[in-house]
Amino acid sequence: MIHVSDVSKRYGAQTVVDGVSCYIKDGGITSIIGPNGAGKSTLLSMMSRLLPMDGGSVSIDGLDVTATDSKQLARKMAILRQENQLTVRLSVRDLVGFGRFPHNNGRPTAADKVHIDQALEYLDLGDLADKFVDELSGGQRQRAFIAMVLAQDTDYLLLDEPLNNLDMKHSVEMMRLLRRLADELGKTVVLVIHDINFASCYSDSIVAMRQGRLIHQGPPAQIMQPEVLRDVYEIDIRIEEIDGNRIGVYFA
Amino acid sequence: MASSTITPIAPAAAERATRAHPRGSGGQLIGAGAAIAALAIISMFVGVSDVSLPALLAGDQTAWDIFWISRVPRTISVVLAGMALSVAGLIMQLMARNKFVEPSTVGTVESASLGILVVTVAVPGAALLTKMSVAAVFAALGTGLFLLVLRRIPLRNTLLVPLVGIMLGGVIAAVTTFFAYRFDLLQTLNSWMIGDFSGVLRGRYELLWIVAVLTVVGYLCADRFTMAGMGQEFSTNLGMNYNKVMMTGLVIVSLISAVVVVSIGSIPFLGLIVPNLVSLAFGDNVRRSVPWVAVFGAGFVLACDIIGRTIRFPYEIPVGVVVSAIGSVLFLCLLLRKRERRG
Amino acid sequence: MNAVGNTASTQLPAALTQHTRRPLKSLAPKTWIVLLAVLAAALVATFMLIDLRGNIGYILPRRAIKVGSMLLVAYAVGVSTVLFQTVTSNRILTPSIMGFDALYMLIQTALTFAIGGQALLSLGAPVRFVIEVGLMVGFSFLLYRWLFTGGGKSLHLMLLVGIVFGVMFRGISSLLQRLIDPSEFIILQDLFFASFNNVDGLLLLVSVAAVAAVSGLAWRMRHQLDVLSLGRDMALNLGVDHKRSVTSVLVICAVLVAVSTALVGPITFFGLLVASLAYQLCSHFRHAYVLPIAVLLGVIALVGGQLVLERVFAFDTALSIVIEFVGGIVFIALLLKGSVK
Numbered sequence: 025m026i027h028v029s030d031v032s033k034r035y036g037a038q039t040v041v042d043g044v045s046c047y048i049k050d051g052g053i054t055s056i057i058g059p060n061g062a063g064k065s066t067l068l069s070m071m072s073r074l075l076p077m078d079g080g081s082v083s084i085d086g087l088d089v090t091a092t093d094s095k096q097l098a099r100k101m102a103i104l105r106q107e108n109q110l111t112v113r114l115s116v117r118d119l120v121g122f123g124r125f126p127h128n129n130g131r132p133t134a135a136d137k138v139h140i141d142q143a144l145e146y147l148d149l150g151d152l153a154d155k156f157v158d159e160l161s162g163g164q165r166q167r168a169f170i171a172m173v174l175a176q177d178t179d180y181l182l183l184d185e186p187l188n189n190l191d192m193k194h195s196v197e198m199m200r201l202l203r204r205l206a207d208e209l210g211k212t213v214v215l216v217i218h219d220i221n222f223a224s225c226y227s228d229s230i231v232a233m234r235q236g237r238l239i240h241q242g243p244p245a246q247i248m249q250p251e252v253l254r255d256v257y258e259i260d261i262r263i264e265e266i267d268g269n270r271i272g273v274y275f276a
Numbered sequence: 277m278a279s280s281t282i283t284p285i286a287p288a289a290a291e292r293a294t295r296a297h298p299r300g301s302g303g304q305l306i307g308a309g310a311a312i313a314a315l316a317i318i319s320m321f322v323g324v325s326d327v328s329l330p331a332l333l334a335g336d337q338t339a340w341d342i343f344w345i346s347r348v349p350r351t352i353s354v355v356l357a358g359m360a361l362s363v364a365g366l367i368m369q370l371m372a373r374n375k376f377v378e379p380s381t382v383g384t385v386e387s388a389s390l391g392i393l394v395v396t397v398a399v400p401g402a403a404l405l406t407k408m409s410v411a412a413v414f415a416a417l418g419t420g421l422f423l424l425v426l427r428r429i430p431l432r433n434t435l436l437v438p439l440v441g442i443m444l445g446g447v448i449a450a451v452t453t454f455f456a457y458r459f460d461l462l463q464t465l466n467s468w469m470i471g472d473f474s475g476v477l478r479g480r481y482e483l484l485w486i487v488a489v490l491t492v493v494g495y496l497c498a499d500r501f502t503m504a505g506m507g508q509e510f511s512t513n514l515g516m517n518y519n520k521v522m523m524t525g526l527v528i529v530s531l532i533s534a535v536v537v538v539s540i541g542s543i544p545f546l547g548l549i550v551p552n553l554v555s556l557a558f559g560d561n562v563r564r565s566v567p568w569v570a571v572f573g574a575g576f577v578l579a580c581d582i583i584g585r586t587i588r589f590p591y592e593i594p595v596g597v598v599v600s601a602i603g604s605v606l607f608l609c610l611l612l613r614k615r616e617r618r619g
Numbered sequence: 620m621n622a623v624g625n626t627a628s629t630q631l632p633a634a635l636t637q638h639t640r641r642p643l644k645s646l647a648p649k650t651w652i653v654l655l656a657v658l659a660a661a662l663v664a665t666f667m668l669i670d671l672r673g674n675i676g677y678i679l680p681r682r683a684i685k686v687g688s689m690l691l692v693a694y695a696v697g698v699s700t701v702l703f704q705t706v707t708s709n710r711i712l713t714p715s716i717m718g719f720d721a722l723y724m725l726i727q728t729a730l731t732f733a734i735g736g737q738a739l740l741s742l743g744a745p746v747r748f749v750i751e752v753g754l755m756v757g758f759s760f761l762l763y764r765w766l767f768t769g770g771g772k773s774l775h776l777m778l779l780v781g782i783v784f785g786v787m788f789r790g791i792s793s794l795l796q797r798l799i800d801p802s803e804f805i806i807l808q809d810l811f812f813a814s815f816n817n818v819d820g821l822l823l824l825v826s827v828a829a830v831a832a833v834s835g836l837a838w839r840m841r842h843q844l845d846v847l848s849l850g851r852d853m854a855l856n857l858g859v860d861h862k863r864s865v866t867s868v869l870v871i872c873a874v875l876v877a878v879s880t881a882l883v884g885p886i887t888f889f890g891l892l893v894a895s896l897a898y899q900l901c902s903h904f905r906h907a908y909v910l911p912i913a914v915l916l917g918v919i920a921l922v923g924g925q926l927v928l929e930r931v932f933a934f935d936t937a938l939s940i941v942i943e944f945v946g947g948i949v950f951i952a953l954l955l956k957g958s959v960k
Contacts, residue, residue, distance in 0.1 A: 072855075095859075103855075104856070108853070111710060112711060112848045113904065125857045125859075130843070152873065213803070
């Protein structure tokens with residue numbers, strides 16, 4: 025379970041995240057939604073210890089993220105940011121192999137190889153394993169990074185806008201993949217996402233933020249309501265039920 | 277968002293300029309001019325030999341000689357060089373539309389020294405005017421090279437421009453050092469690279485009056501440089517001959533740099549910090565800021581020269597050394613200030 | 620040069636952050652190491668033995684010290700540059716470009732200014748060196764740590780700040796130099812203009828000891844360094860303490876730069892040249908490969924360059940000028956390549 029307790033972040037006079045508290049229970053997908061500048065990515069960065077917080081605390085499975093040994097956390101939770109520029113030229117296999125670092129400290133064992141192969145296979149990257157990461161297309165690249173955090177073999181997976189720069193086909197593939205990670209491997213996935221309809225169709229729980237505050241949390245059926253969404257986005261969004269999913273219509 | 281920021285000739289600057297309208301008025305300019313005159317008078321009475329007001333009033337011939345042969349020419353050249361270099365920096369900033377360029381950050385000064393070196397080696401006894409002309413040609417070529425390279429930076433990345441310029445200057449300086457080393461002229465090279473007014477005497481500084489003329493021309497053309505800085509299409513659209521204006525600017529800046537380097541040596545960062553400080557105080561209205569840049573530049577160099585002459589009396593520290601130390605600190609502040617604002 | 624417009628994230632120009640071209644030839648890194656080592660050894664042997672006439676008992680030890688200092692400088696510059704580029708996640712910043720060696724010169728000047736040249740000399744090379752390196756570590760810590768530990772700073776800003784740092788350190792040094800008594804200044808000048816031709820044997824020994832110590836630290840960090848080359852966020856995700864690693868690397872660099880600057884004075888672009896070429900040659904990211912290649916390239920460049928300049932062109936102290944020239948051009952090319960995609 026992830027427990028976020030009264031977390032805040034300020035830049036000068038500006039408060040970006042303002043006393044956010046929430047529980048994210050184990051298993052399933054939790055999506056964090058909200059307009060630009062709501063503090064979604066900042067919150068995720070603090071949850072994953074990439075960014076120090078100015079107040080409050082976050083614990084994952086009872087481990088306080090600011091106090092726990094970083095390597096121990098790295099075996100418990102993995103975080104993937106949206107921008108993953110590599111300075112070095114790596115093959116996909118090498119990149120995925122880095123996911124084993126928290127377990128082997130850079131000295132690979134036979135067990136590590138099994139994990140790496142499994143991750144490559146799970147993301148259907150077998151044929152691309154020996155290609156360089158910078159030779160891949162955007163979708164393949166994203167998959168390679170996901171494979172890396174998968175090889176990290178953590179219970180929790182935090183993803184910052186994983187659909188960024190992906191086209192529709194790749195976005196759907198990515199969301200299905202995350203669903204499988206949650207359903208088949210029992211991982212707890214937390215992601216920041218812009219598209220409310222993807223969030224609605226694939227999440228078990230949605231956290232809605234606005235202006236640094238958490239204003240709603242609940243299952244999609246509860247969040248995908250015109251009043252709630254107006255509260256979050258300040259526009260009128262009609263909700264249609266299509267094939268059992270609640271879809272927000274806001275184009276007209 | 278845009279980490280590669282575009283030069284801020286933006287609404288903010290304009291707003292700042294209008295808000296600051298009452299500031300920088302004519303009256304204040306006269307006041308500042310008076311302050312500079314006071315500094316200049318102090319400058320005339322600082323030195324090893326005894327030139328005091330009573331001595332002058334008593335008609336002491338030696339005192340008067342020193343006064344006319346050394347002190348007055350020195351003070352005049354300090355004022356002229358300070359004004360001209362600052363205005364040259366401003367012109368360059370307008371043309372490149374970048375606040376961090378000036379003759380010593382884009383290779384102009386280094387090119388001018390290379391020119392002097394070439395002329396010294398090729399024509400050993402060359403007259404000062406010849407040296408100056410060759411230096412000016414080299415300075416123009418070096419600056420032109422920089423402007424060409426600049427065109428290859430499509431984003432007009434504010435920080436990339438001075439980076440490339442400084443490095444270009446470094447490469448040119450390496451060539452110069454190499455040949456100076458080969459021809460055993462390193463010592464001489466140093467005297468061009470470090471600005472020093474101590475050698476200024478009557479009969480050896482008059483070339484500097486050229487820069488006074490150039491500064492006035494620069495003032496008259498200031499608005500055109502601003503427009504040219506917006507780009508070729510922009511200025512052509514306004515019915516301006518882009519190439520001609522850029523050429524004029526290039527010639528003015530190169531000549532000013534060459535004359536100053538030949539007569540007293542390089543004074544780094546002057547053209548960068550003075551216009552920037554003036555713009556902080558009075559905004560970016562070019563027409564109004566040129567006189568301020570000139571006055572402030574003169575005052576700054578006067579002050580640095582007086583510091584250099586008194587801090588280790590009776591030894592003298594070249595003004596180039598003083599300005600370089602103070603100037604680089606101010607440059608750093610400007611850079612980091614920008615960062616905070618963005619942050 | 621087709622980065623296939625994939626991730627539109629262009630905080631850093633792509634060419635500065637990644638190789639878009641295949642490395643030269645696809646030789647295995649180990650093969651390169653062997654090849655370069657053979658070449659370097661051959662050059663060192665030539666340098667020692669070429670034109671050996673007269674008082675061999677005098678000439679050989681002198682040449683040995685000279686070669687020894689070149690090896691040490693190549694090592695210090697190669698290692699410090701690669702490590703520095705790893706923790707700052709780019710391939711254009713180097714300790715020298717960021718003003719480290721100017722800082723070291725400033726410390727030397729300031730010490731002379733504060734306690735006097737004679738007093739400084741009477742301390743003897745080892746003590747003096749230890750004091751200077753200590754100050755160097757302290758100041759680089761104060762000045763640079765804030766620049767590198769936070770994320771999301773513009774690369775160009777860091778570069779420009781570093782370069783202006785360098786200019787400022789040099790400016791303040793020369794101001795202080797003028798304030799020092801002329802006789803003291805001569806002592807300082809002797810300290811500064813040490814070239815490969817007059818390296819102090821004792822200083823060389825002290826330097827070797829210092830370099831050995833920090834090398835041990837670097838070697839223990841080698842796996843972490845590989846992870847750090849993925850960038851700050853990724854390294855943190857994988858459980859590497861980014862701040863501590865950056866701090867360690869800064870300390871290592873401060874010592875290495877102090878060593879090379881004390882031995883031969885500042886050579887701004889040497890590290891950039893060696894490291895850029897090493898990345899081109901080495902198809903593998905591991906520091907266990909990149910570091911030896913960078914060091915060997917440095918040895919080849921220094922010993923080979925010195926050999927050519929001395930024997931072919933008959934002037935010797937100009938090597939650093941040639942390096943500045945070529946290095947400056949490479950630097951501009953890297954900058955432009957990064958911006959003109």
